Structure formats: structure tokens, C-alpha cells
Amino acid sequence: MSNKTQPFTGFSPETFQFFRDLYDNNHKPWFDANKKVYETQVLEPLKALALALSPFFYAMDAEMLLNPAKMVSRIYRDIRFSKDKTPYKEHMWISFQRPFPHSDDSAWATFPGFYLEIGKTGISFGMGMFNAGAKTMTAYREAIQFAPEHFKQITKDLLGKHQFEMGGDAYKRPIPNELEAYFQPWIQRKGLWLHKSLPIGKTFYSNELVAQLEAQIAPLNPLYDFLTDICD
Numbered sequence: 001m002s003n004k005t006q007p008f009t010g011f012s013p014e015t016f017q018f019f020r021d022l023y024d025n026n027h028k029p030w031f032d033a034n035k036k037v038y039e040t041q042v043l044e045p046l047k048a049l050a051l052a053l054s055p056f057f058y059a060m061d062a063e064m065l066l067n068p069a070k071m072v073s074r075i076y077r078d079i080r081f082s083k084d085k086t087p088y089k090e091h092m093w094i095s096f097q098r099p100f101p102h103s104d105d106s107a108w109a110t111f112p113g114f115y116l117e118i119g120k121t122g123i124s125f126g127m128g129m130f131n132a133g134a135k136t137m138t139a140y141r142e143a144i145q146f147a148p149e150h151f152k153q154i155t156k157d158l159l160g161k162h163q164f165e166m167g168g169d170a171y172k173r174p175i176p177n178e179l180e181a182y183f184q185p186w187i188q189r190k191g192l193w194l195h196k197s198l199p200i201g202k203t204f205y206s207n208e209l210v211a212q213l214e215a216q217i218a219p220l221n222p223l224y225d226f227l228t229d230i231c232d
Helices: 013-024 028-033 035-060 105-110 134-146 148-155 181-187 208-231
Strands: 092-096 113-119 122-129 165-167 192-199
Touching: 013 028, 013 035, 013 113, 028 035, 035 092, 035 113, 035 208, 113 208, 122 134, 122 208, 134 148, 134 181, 134 208, 148 181, 148 208, 192 208
Parallel strands: none
Antiparallel strands: 092 113, 113 122, 122 192, 165 192
């Protein structure tokens, strides 16, 4: 396998077939027999896609870590402390986030970031604070209360027109506030992210996928800026 990332020209039918077969054959003998397929049809295209999307994300946030070798997840699972002993992840992802020192895990978990995930049925992607601490979520709610109309303006089309779904565990006891009903799904959560899935389509097999993903992700930019301002 070459150490140089090639230009992204799309995935192949073998990419998704690999994940379908892995789902039914998650063991080392099968993976070893299909490692070349993994390297050429999964890992290399993912690195190429990460590189192709990097200018888009750099324009959004010049502090993001944009090294394909570090942005793409490993397929090997850490099974040391897991009851699930299957050795391989049945999906992989690219992360787009600012780098943080390993000693500052709280900042890494709290700071907003983007992800793009690929598996047997297609691609999903999203953005948010996936493991935010209570202090960050308090600052987030206060920022909304300080400028509710601005927050509504940058989010009003995300769940409808742009068809994102909202994620994040809700509080068991709603936090009292005076905001109108629109804001309640946004503030009554321990974490917050928006995500969307794309089923396998013809653009997946060409570099047209890059432009499609950029167009789909772009509406999240204002919310990313809003969340980044909270965490800076």
C-alpha cells in the first residue's frame, strides 16, 4: 500500500460489500484474507476523501487537524475491556476537529467537531458536542438565552429544510427557563449533535461526492461557529 494519499475518485461497490461481508465475518481469518480489499477499497479512499474535504473545513476553521493519517479511524477494536470480542469495527469514520493535547481529554470531548462515517448501508455525517461537560452545556444555554433570535436564525432550517436529526440525551427533569417552545429541544439535553444519513447512490462512486457532502454540511457552519465561541 502506498504511503502517499491519492486523489479521491470515489468509492467502489467493493467498499460497501466489504462492510456487508465484515458484518457476517467479523474474525481475523476472514479479515486477513480480505486485507488488500480493505486497504485499497476502504482505507485509501477514506484518506483521499479526508484530504479532498480538508480545504472546505480549513475555510470553516483554520485550527482543525487536517492530516488524513490522523483523521481516519482505525478499523481495529480495543477489546481488552469489552464484552464484545469482535476484533473489527463494522464502520469507519473521518473526524474534523481541532487537535488537543492527550492530557486534555475534557477539552477534546467538549469541543464541537464534525464526523463522516461509512458503513454497509451508506454514509452518515454530523456535527456537535458529543460528550460535553455540564459547564459547557450551561454556557451553551446561557448563550442561547442571551441571543435567542440569532440562535433561531442559524438553526431554524436545520431540522426541516436540511433534514438533520437531533441527538443527545435529554435531561430527566427539564431545566426551568423562559424561552419559547422552539428552543426546548435544543436546550434540554446533556449533549447536542445534528446528524444525517445518505443511502448509497451514484455520486458515491465519483469525486462528485465531495461537492455533495460540502453542500450538505455547509448549513451547519453557523451553528459550529456558535458552539466554538462558547468553548474558546
